Amino acid sequence: MLDITQMNDKQTLHKEQITVVGAGIVGLSAAIELMRAGFQVTVIDKQGVGEGASKGNAGHFATEQVFPLADPAMLPKLPGMLLDPLGPFRIQPRYFFKALPWFIRFLGNMLPWRRANNSRAIKSLNQTSIAAIKSLVTFCGCEHLLTLNGSLLVFEGTPAKLVEKEFKAYSNAGVAVQLLTGDEVRLLEPSLTSNITHALYFTQVGHTSNPHGLCLALAAKFKQMGGKILTEELVNVNVSAEGSDIVLQTQTTNRVSKRVLIASGAWSKPFAKQLGYSVPLETERGYHLMMPQKSSLSRPVASYERKFIITPMQTGTRLAGTVEFGGLAAPLVNARADCLFPHARALLPALFADASESDGERWMGFRPSMPDSLPVLGQSQKQSNVYFSFGHQHLGLTWSAITARLLAEDIQGKQPSIDLSPYRIDRFS
Structure with a gap:
């Protein structure tokens, strides 16, 4: 008599294979949905589960962010921002010319x-x-x-008229938002400074107190369902001459898969190129300073003026923010993590009164x-068995x-429940 384990193994052998390249939150989520759809799924990642941007993000499910980053209002501020080595938006000088083509496209996307x-x-x-993450x-x-x-998005010195303008912009865009006075802010979050005069309260967003823990929980469920996670570095993606198989060349072996989903975040560009696509993907180097002090905050708090965010975490308080363009090879710049601390102390003076940036983990x-x-989403227009899910920028x-x-679904x-044509990989051709 065939036991249930053997039956499951035999059934698995008859499922169509798909390999997901990338074990961050994007790849893991896709792997689970594909398992639920009946595919035999293997995930490959050179670092392991959630070890990239998914590990250290701000933990904010930021559905209030409905405006593209390419904002004409940035233009007059851009030179000063770029020249400030600790400013919220910076290009490392040695990287300027390499990033220039991306910025030319970025400026083009400011057209109304x-x-x-x-x-x-x-x-x-x-x-x-x-609703999808809840499910x-x-x-x-x-x-x-x-x-x-x-x-919360809090304001300190911004004039009330500009705060009202920001409120109307979000409200008119369909975002669920309330305009609060400083006193109303402190009723919600008593530990915040009295210098806060207003806030926008985004009522239908959320956060996770452990982004890496969330990745690990998804990976555990995926493996329980029968999925495999391999810690290997992929170096090349080749589609067979017949187009029926994909050869995934790692540093140690070649693996064959019927389909592949490229979901390797900032490392997706060379794989797209191997498959015939030149995509203008650039790397934003995001920083956090993880402080061991546990705040009494019950939700993320972002600062309009200071351009950073504070999120309460299981193991302390995470300070995150700033954008730096410098590529994948340059080392961490300690000062860009440390500069978040004075801003956090200004917003949470009691919590950080006796602390310093040296207490935190960069x-x-x-x-x-x-x-x-x-993002880039959907099926390749060149290979019917190749799919993409990368480029999620601040909203992975x-x-x-x-x-x-x-x-x-794709x-x-x-028919996907949302039209995928705006996210096609060939939209830059």
């Missing part, structure tokens, strides 16, 4: 009609992303890692960013579950 189209495409993903964590049994308690990760602020955590669902040959 492009900005409007990009904003619509961002909103399409945002609208159902919270995913419920399926994986890690609901405790999702907190739906909103977030971290730097790579955000995969496209000049139009949109936010979009992880919804893009996984869309990719699973790979099954179903």
